[in-house]
Amino acid sequence: MIDVQNLRVSFGQGASLVHAVDGVSFSVREGETFGLVGESGCGKSTVLRALCSLNPDWTGTVSIAGAALAPVPDRAFFRRLQMVFQDPYGSLHPRHTVNTTLGEPLAIHNIPDRDRRIIEVLDQVGLGAAFRYRYPHQLSGGQRQRLAIARALILEPRVLLLDEPTSALDVSVQAEILNLLSDLRRARGLTCILVSHDLAVVAHMCDRLAVMMQGRIVEELDVAALSAGRTTTAYGAGLLAASRGYDKRLASSLTADEPGA
Amino acid sequence: MSTTDPAAPQLVVDDLHVRFRTPQRIVHAVRGVSFTVGREKIGIVGESGSGKSTVGRAILRLTAPNATVSATRMSFQGTDLAGASERDLLKVRGRRIGMIMQDPRYALDPVMRVGEQIGEALDGRGLSAAERRAKVMAMLHAVRIRNPERVYDLYPHEVSGGMGQRIMIAMMLLPEPDLMIADEPTSALDVTVRMQVLAILDELVTSRGLGLIFISHDLNLVAGFCDRVLIMYAGRIVEECRAADLAAAQHPYTRGLLASLPRIESRQDRLSVLQRDPAWLEA
Structure with missing residues (x-):
């Protein structure tokens, strides 16, 4: 469904050239959820932004649903692929009502029957028609993220890119949103890429995952291997150990200075 | 005034209430919270809006101007914090109770070199510039910064998040307080860096015999890091337990x-x- 070969993204030029994504290859089967994990700056979000053309300066070969991804895709492309962003406080227009937010993609793509679609999608994300004329500031964080998901789904895409969809939310709200995503994924047969720094979220949602470090994939494994602690690289093992919570002995072994300190 | 018994509570909070006046209504954010802190690591956990950060700030009376703090008793090593004047509080804040904020990018002064900023904590002690510099260097070394000479002259934007948080810890420990309040000190950090910062905090708090109030939303982290945990919900403590027993907590x-x-x-x-x-x- 998604095939990425040798993806590279760089920023800056000359001495300040940074290879944020430095030759990344992976593929995602139809209906599968693929996780990208790693620490800040490893390039995981940049991969997603390249796939949805928010970052048009990339090289490599990307095909989505059998069609090669153009540097500037046509409008129809975005009916197949949509993205949900990390921060529902920043990703929704503060002066657009729920109705405007959801109506905009329909207007752009000239899709008829807007009323019915808006009410339908609000129902599916558990908000309901009563929320239709509210503004984002009248919604809680969890409700905003439901709206962001509704906005992505209203075009009925086949691929959903999720960039840290729950990291701005409390754990009880996170559980609701992850359950919602699981239900929608099942009902619509979505193919997803989930970027997260939280290995527990990835273990819960994904089938396979790749660990990124400094713009490269250092390890690819399935979730059963992650749960059993069978990582094959030292970096992956370290990330897994640090994600299991505070352990005095482990932490003391990590207190060597950061590189460049 | 301070006692040598490690189990004796240094901070006693009894029936703490914090109310915020807003144009529409009065928000009762903390509703009758009581706890004590000795020379131990105590965690306060809860979700956004549970009042956990407000408790941390109320102890030092650092709440916003529209807040009213009241308590039957709130005292630290015998000093009454609830009724203390601003002038008396200045002798407590930073000197006897330090506070580590969540994000060093916002909490550090962006236009002041790191070393000078840490050294400000020693103002008014009559130290010479050389003595002061030596103390700052020693403290940077204590938070495991390998190259303190270089880091001393950096600006906050030139250091990583993990290093920034160590700098903040160094700054807060320099006046040798007896209690530290840390409000989500590692939430902005990556997991491996988080472990490093926690290990440093753990070691320094334990070796210096400080009390630590660790405010966090992360139950797993608190379970591993703290000695005792208070769970807050809607401005109240709904449960208190040993951190090791958190998995067997009773409250629904x-x-x-x-x-x-x-x-x-x-x-x-x-x-x-x-x-x-x-x-x-x-x-």
Whole structure:
């Protein structure tokens, strides 16, 4: 469904050239959820932004649903692929009502029957028609993220890119949103890429995952291997150990200075 | 005034209330919180809006101007904090009780070199510039910064998040306080860096015999790091337990929170969703 070969993204030029994504290859089967994990700056979000053309300066070969991804895709492309962003406080227009937010993609793509679609999608994300004329500031964080998901789904895409969809939310709200995503994924047969720094979220949602470090994939494994602690690289093992919570002995072994300190 | 018995409480908080006046209504954010802190690591956990950060700030009376703090008793090593004047509080803040904020990018002064900024904590002690510099260097070394000479002259934007948080810890420890309040000190950090910063904090707090109030939303982290945990919900402490026993917590809110966490080891089909019971507001 998604095939990425040798993806590279760089920023800056000359001495300040940074290879944020430095030759990344992976593929995602139809209906599968693929996780990208790693620490800040490893390039995981940049991969997603390249796939949805928010970052048009990339090289490599990307095909989505059998069609090669153009540097500037046509409008129809975005009916197949949509993205949900990390921060529902920043990703929704503060002066657009729920109705405007959801109506905009329909207007752009000239899709008829807007009323019915808006009410339908609000129902599916558990908000309901009563929320239709509210503004984002009248919604809680969890409700905003439901709206962001509704906005992505209203075009009925086949691929959903999720960039840290729950990291701005409390754990009880996170559980609701992850359950919602699981239900929608099942009902619509979505193919997803989930970027997260939280290995527990990835273990819960994904089938396979790749660990990124400094713009490269250092390890690819399935979730059963992650749960059993069978990582094959030292970096992956370290990330897994640090994600299991505070352990005095482990932490003391990590207190060597950061590189460049 | 300070006692040598490690178990004796240094900070006593009894029936603390914090109310915020807004144009529409009065928000009762902290509703009768009582606890004590000795020379131990105590965690306060809860979700956004539970009042955990407000408790941390109220101890030092650092709440916003529209807040009213009241308590039957709030005292630190015999000093009354609830009734103290601003002038008296200046002798407590930073000197006897330090506070570590969540994000060093905002908490550090962006236009002042790191070393000078840390050294400000020693103002008014009559130290020479050389003595002061030596103390700052020693403290940078204590938070395991390998090259203190270089870091001393950096500006906050030139250091990483983990290094920034160590700088903040160094700054807060320099006046040798007896209690530290850390409000989500590692939430902005990556997991491996988080472990490093926690290890440094753990070691310094233990070796210097400080009390630590660790405010966090992360139950797993607090369970491993702290000695004792207070769980807050809607401005009240609903449960208190030893951190090691957190997995066996009794209160339905705590149990609900724990159950809603996804786990790396085992996959559930669906996550359990917290059902809030209005009775928890009164319990």
